[in-house]
Amino acid sequence: MAANFLSIGDTVLFLIILLPCIYLFVFAWAAARKENKYPQTAHKHRYAILIPIGTDICEQEYPQELYDLYHYETLSETVHALDPEKYEMAVILGQGSSVPPFLLSSINEVYDAEITAIQLHHIIEPRPTRKLRYQAITEEVNQTIFRQGHIQMGLSSGCSSMDMAVELRWLQENLKSPKSNLAHKLLQQNIFIEYLSQVSVSSPTAHTLSHTVSRRKALSTALEAAIIGQWSYADKLFQRLIPSWKTLLIIIAVLAVATTSYNLFAAVKWWMLLLWLLFTISLAIPDYLIEDKKKRRNPKPVKI
Template structure:
């Protein structure tokens, strides 16, 4: 076999693998533009919710988030707000104690969101609630948030992911972080639900049937609790609904260093999810658990920033060796750009966005560096700083 033949085979294999990922993204980006017609009717019953706020060193943002949530137009007697305070300052704790919330103080040797939620469930009345809502300490919502969740739950939805969107667009990194999340919303939530597949969980702004949650929360072991929850749910064929009209406002990463650490944690949790579930792919297909099989395939794909960067680099390398091979690579790169453009909502496309796009190559380099610094990351909690100051 000649060197030319070997390189041709490698080129074809790489194109097939990356091309499959791009085609997958393109199909769901298109599907996300189908307008949803069904809406959930008014509920005949007011279900009880418990809202969990795991708060690790969140002194800067937690009070504002709690004050905002307490403005719900849902009856106060039908929901309880629980703050799990881990290593917050005494002044913050004292102010929280004056608010109508349940405050649980914990002191974990190795903190994690999963441990905070497990502690809360251990110390709550197991028969009081219908749904548990998981929030980040900086999340804010609109007054009708619980009413919308209640309608969906009353109609039979056991798991609901709300539309998490940017609270701030004050730096180039924050803009790109917001764009990235909205692309995920379009492809992995709106597009998937349009085809009858489950939406991806984000980690906050999600509501889960309380009885299921209390039985399964203690199975979580890593910092990638959202992916662990997804796997557990989809193994049981439990559908994850996405309510795109129910907004949860989330503070976006403002600094490159925070972006780097956040993505490092996400990559580690994704690799852990692949390792733990890839062997179950044949069984999921055989048992007709297509949602679960689809999720495993989804985890196996490169993040969009890496996909965009690697295809671009391969295109240039191939062009230098054999320009006829490069044509398909440049077409694939163009298709990916079109896909991402389809997935970005109009409200984010402005002059500020066009300026921020020039920072994408730097974020690609940071993501690439992350690939070599993942060892042990999924076993420890990497705190995302909220309320950070710009630099």
């Protein structure tokens, strides 16, 4: 009797944990598909680039009279001080950001296609320590799955409310304070968030995806959002309800070891699920981080 109860509980638990693993795999696989490209446009829009005090960026390959640089201490105050008649879009960058010279040109192509919210690709650079390399891998896995993978499946990109471009009028109406969750408001209003993986913004620290919605609220709101067709918002709320891929790795590994100790046959499915999740994560790690790791392991010999 006890053995049957244990077997049923093991199967139910496996099916529950299998669901988020399938979710992660689908988006990691989708991220490998060919990206959409926006056509070049002759129409040049006006931009305000907002960067923290003490940070500077390179000159842009864009008409200088069509963009201005503003240093901010409090982002919301600087945003509300901008003239919406002068600028159409605000580009928000974080501390220590380094951007390519084609940043505005790439954003302009997307904005001219009537996309009003754009998330940029953030990378950690330099990565001199093991901790920073681990953070870089973690952030890239999240960006591959929750940004690139989602875009390829027709859903909005995940958003960190930093290293992004947003239409200025909307930003002034919705950025009420430093605690305002821009990602939540964009999705709640059914505004599509594009992701530009080819436009990399580097900084020495990690940026996290914004998750300020409580699990209780996510549970009560997700079904309603799906029913009224807010698919990206419902997806965002679902993400809040499932464990992170790092937590899943720990849970599945512990269950695999524990199950092996009393039922080797039942443990097979857990070990297979663990391998599948590791394969999913490997799909989401970009080549440049793998190449960087190889270079560190095999440094070039120094000629004397």
